[in-house]
Amino acid sequence: MLLITFCFDYSHVLPNAYWATLLYQNNNIMATIKTTFPQNWAQTENSSSNNLTIWNKLAAFADTQKPNRTLWFFVNLVVHGVFILPLPVVLIYYFGAPTAILGVTMILFFVNIVANMGGSGMRSVLGLFAASIAVNLLMALAALIF
Numbered sequence: 001m002l003l004i005t006f007c008f009d010y011s012h013v014l015p016n017a018y019w020a021t022l023l024y025q026n027n028n029i030m031a032t033i034k035t036t037f038p039q040n041w042a043q044t045e046n047s048s049s050n051n052l053t054i055w056n057k058l059a060a061f062a063d064t065q066k067p068n069r070t071l072w073f074f075v076n077l078v079v080h081g082v083f084i085l086p087l088p089v090v091l092i093y094y095f096g097a098p099t100a101i102l103g104v105t106m107i108l109f110f111v112n113i114v115a116n117m118g119g120s121g122m123r124s125v126l127g128l129f130a131a132s133i134a135v136n137l138l139m140a141l142a143a144l145i146f
Helices: 054-064 066-084 086-095 100-117 122-145
Strands: 002-008 018-024
Touching (some): 066 086, 066 122, 086 100
Antiparallel strands (some): 002 018
16 A cells, blocks of 8 residues: 655645645556466477588578568569579570560569568578579579570
8 A cells, every 4th residue: 555645735725735645555466367277389499419400500590690681681682683683584585595484583583572571581581582593593504505
């Protein structure tokens, strides 16, 4: 219990000040839902001593890049816009490549844009970015060879 006293100065009306006392009780009770059972659906941290595989190293790198999400979004835009999107035009116009290359390149570009803007995890974003670069380079090599 807390006792609070207020003083209202009515000296211009009354000769003495008026004192009011307020009794305040703070119970600190919140209306929350209390769970009494353990939550088994939460992901547990697995610490394995065998982190020497390439996949685990790439996953660890992707996890450390989470604060740089905006940087990777702009790197993705610049690499696609400057290097990858003009590639099908050059291949089709100068080397007679099939026009399906343009469709695949545009689909990969928009998949990367949607993944970045949609808030996908960094593992997904970096994986899609690497996959789109690999597919476009393989298509370019196939168009030049055949």
